[in-house]
Amino acid sequence: xxxxxxxxxxxxxxxxxxxxxxxxxxxxxxxxxxxxxxxxxxxxxxxxxxxxxxxxxxxxxxxxxxxxxxxxxxxxxxxxxxxxxxxxxxxxxxxxxxxxxxxxxxxxxxxxxxxxxxxxxxxxxxxxxxxxxxxxxxxxxxxxxxxxxxxxxxxxxxxxxxxxxxxxxxxxxxxxxxxxxxxxxxxxxxxxxxxxxxxxxxxxxxxxxxxxxxxxxxxxxxxxxxxxxxxxxxxxxxxxxxxxxxxxxxxxxxxxxxxxxxxxxxxxxxxxxxxxxxxxxxxxxxxxxxxxxxxxxxxxxxxxxxxxxxxxxxxxxxxxxxxxxxxxxxxxxxxxxxxxxxxxxxxxxxxxxxxxxxxxxxxxxxxxxxxxxxxxxxx
Amino acid sequence: xxxxxxxxxxxxxxxxxxxxxxxxxxxxxxxxxxxxxxxxxxxxxxxxxxxxxxxxxxxxxxxxxxxxxxxxxxxxxxxxxxxxxxxxxxxxxxxxxxxxxxxxxxxxxxxxxxxxxxxxxxxxxxxxxxxxxxxxxxxxxxxxxxxxxxxxxxxxxxxxxxxxxxxxxxxxxxxxxxxxxxxxxxxxxxxxxxxxxxxxxxxxxxxxxxxxxxxxxxxxxxxxxxxxxxxxxxxxxxxxx
Numbered sequence: 001x002x003x004x005x006x007x008x009x010x011x012x013x014x015x016x017x018x019x020x021x022x023x024x025x026x027x028x029x030x031x032x033x034x035x036x037x038x039x040x041x042x043x044x045x046x047x048x049x050x051x052x053x054x055x056x057x058x059x060x061x062x063x064x065x066x067x068x069x070x071x072x073x074x075x076x077x078x079x080x081x082x083x084x085x086x087x088x089x090x091x092x093x094x095x096x097x098x099x100x101x102x103x104x105x106x107x108x109x110x111x112x113x114x115x116x117x118x119x120x121x122x123x124x125x126x127x128x129x130x131x132x133x134x135x136x137x138x139x140x141x142x143x144x145x146x147x148x149x150x151x152x153x154x155x156x157x158x159x160x161x162x163x164x165x166x167x168x169x170x171x172x173x174x175x176x177x178x179x180x181x182x183x184x185x186x187x188x189x190x191x192x193x194x195x196x197x198x199x200x201x202x203x204x205x206x207x208x209x210x211x212x213x214x215x216x217x218x219x220x221x222x223x224x225x226x227x228x229x230x231x232x233x234x235x236x237x238x239x240x241x242x243x244x245x246x247x248x249x250x251x252x253x254x255x256x257x258x259x260x261x262x263x264x265x266x267x268x269x270x271x272x273x274x275x276x277x278x279x280x281x282x283x284x285x286x287x288x289x290x291x292x293x294x295x296x297x298x299x300x301x302x303x304x305x306x307x308x309x310x311x312x313x314x315x316x317x318x319x320x321x322x323x324x325x326x327x328x329x330x331x332x333x334x335x336x337x338x339x340x341x342x343x344x345x346x347x348x349x350x351x352x353x354x355x356x357x358x359x360x361x362x363x364x365x366x367x368x369x370x371x372x373x374x375x376x377x378x379x
Numbered sequence: 380x381x382x383x384x385x386x387x388x389x390x391x392x393x394x395x396x397x398x399x400x401x402x403x404x405x406x407x408x409x410x411x412x413x414x415x416x417x418x419x420x421x422x423x424x425x426x427x428x429x430x431x432x433x434x435x436x437x438x439x440x441x442x443x444x445x446x447x448x449x450x451x452x453x454x455x456x457x458x459x460x461x462x463x464x465x466x467x468x469x470x471x472x473x474x475x476x477x478x479x480x481x482x483x484x485x486x487x488x489x490x491x492x493x494x495x496x497x498x499x500x501x502x503x504x505x506x507x508x509x510x511x512x513x514x515x516x517x518x519x520x521x522x523x524x525x526x527x528x529x530x531x532x533x534x535x536x537x538x539x540x541x542x543x544x545x546x547x548x549x550x551x552x553x554x555x556x557x558x559x560x561x562x563x564x565x566x567x568x569x570x571x572x573x574x575x576x577x578x579x580x581x582x583x584x585x586x587x588x589x590x591x592x593x594x595x596x597x598x599x600x601x602x603x604x605x606x607x608x609x610x611x612x613x614x615x616x617x618x619x620x
Contacts, residue, residue: 032489033487033488033489033490033538033539034471034486034488034489034538034539035488035489035538037488039488040488041411041476041485041486044473044476044477044486045473045477103470103471103472104471104539105470105471105539108470108471108472109470111451111468111470112450112451112470112472115451115452115453115468116450116451116452117449117450117451117452119447119448120447120448120449120450120474121448122448122450122472122474123450123451126450174474177444177447177448178444178477178478179444179480179596179597179598180444180478180479180480180481180593180596181477327477330482331479331480331481331482332418332435332480332481332482332483332592333413333416333417333418333435333481333482333483334482335418335482336416336417336418336419337411337413
């Protein structure tokens with residue numbers, strides 16, 4: 001028992017240090033600007049934005065999963081609902097840390113709400129995620145007070161579910177309406193974002209649950225094994241959809257002679273692609289999908305943990321790969337200043353933004369688990 | 380209300396870069412940023428090669444992707460067709476830069492004009508430091524600071540916002556031509572109201588077959604290119620097998 005208390009203390013100290021480093025990073029970025037990032041006028045959006053996309057979509061995925069018991073009324077999953085809603089809130093706050101530092105100013109995040117351009121997908125994305133955060137917090141508060149299924153509480157559940165459906169489509173359309181960058185253009189990006197959000201959300205929940213129960217050692221997992229196994233089947237289905245979409249995407253890319261798509265064959269950087277192979281997809285999506293097809297892997301806690309961890313890392317890398325591949329060559333006269341292809345590796349400050357966002361998220365998970373009775377369900 | 384456009388005559392343009400230099404001075408453009416720029420291209424295989432030079436600037440598109448995508452309306456259209464940017468509303472999301480098909484929007488990644496804050500002198504007692512030069516002329520940030528730019532836009536834009544060509548809206552509003560047009564020694568840039576059939580711009584567009592950059596995207600750019608400089612002759616031939 002005292003050993004666990006000791007580990008808990010160490011964990012809190014580690015998170016505290018990470019957050020202090022994150023606050024220093026934020027101050028440094030606010031004062032010195034984005035010159036601290038390894039970005040330029042070709043690679044415009046980098047790791048902090050990739051982290052934002054990954055965490056925001058994961059939060060949407062968690063909210064959609066929470067909708068299974070809270071909106072679709074599949075009561076047997078109610079023991080997961082409160083934790084799912086809380087994880088969605090904490091993950092979204094982590095995403096806001098990343099986007100706040102990508103913008104370089106917290107006040108900028110608020111200004112976006114007060115000078116709206118309704119034709120801008122970025123405005124809609126910011127607005128929807130802000131409203132979703134508020135709705136999720138109120139919904140969680142109602143659940144915490146024992147009000148799971150009043151009319152008001154149900155309405156909050158439905159609204160958050162709908163927002164979580166729309167928000168990934170808006171993230172996709174930020175890229176999808178960019179006519180000038182053909183690798184992004186089209187509705188495929190929105191569908192892909194939604195599927196990857198559901199995939200990483202499911203992965204995060206499974207990984208979190210297995211680690212949490214392993215660390216705390218309570219017997220809840222054993223009691224709820226059939227429910228976790230069913231969740232793993234949902235996980236395998238979503239991974240299957242992501243595999244199909246990825247194969248379609250690769251088929252188009254490899255058949256195309258459009259120069260921008262050829263970047264995928266040439267581009268080499270730290271986010272998985274090497275020698276023309278997309279290892280982030282092979283190891284972060286295809287491999288765990290194949291593993292999930294094996295019943296014994298699907299049913300074991302170790303199998304759940306390994307496949308969900310692979311998919312979490314894989315989806316982050318896939319977001320980065322997509323983000324960078326569309327920006328890897330200079331547009332128009334910028335080719336006069338920059339080489340034909342540009343590679344990218346994050347600066348220390350960009351990594352620290354990532355660490356800050358993760359630390360905020362993990363600290364919230366830790367405190368929520370300790371004080372907010374996340375395993376509660378209605379009688 | 381006029382609708383401003385520019386015709387660039389590629390036969391007259393000699394690629395001297397006077398437009399770009401004048402633009403930098405007029406608009407206090409920081410290092411690494413180009414409101415007025417160029418696309419150069421060398422085609423063919425030696426010794427049969429040719430060099431092409433296309434001056435570029437903001438296309439002031441009718442359906443500007445940067446305006447459509449800007450979340451805060453910092454990038455907006457004026458009634459005269461000029462695509463304008465308001466740094467006070469800009470949140471630094473860079474979506475306009477990401478979305479622009481022409482690569483003419485730049486971001487201030489650092490505090491602009493940092494070079495001129497430098498205190499180092501080349502020869503002690505002989506030359507001035509960059510900072511001293513700025514102080515001696517009593518300018519803001521650079522010795523070539525143009526305060527007139529500040530009429531419609533912060534004369535020096537801060538870090539964390541984008542910037543781009545405004546067709547010299549501060550000059551146009553006073554009845555003056557954009558400075559790049561004024562500075563061109565070959566009269567290769569012709570500026571005016573495309574809606575006025577008597578304007579030089581409208582006449583030239585009726586006389587020559589213009590092309591525009593990435594026209595297929597449907598943005599309706601308002602920079603038109605006419606003619607091409609090519610004095611080369613060749614002996615009439617039908618080729619051969």
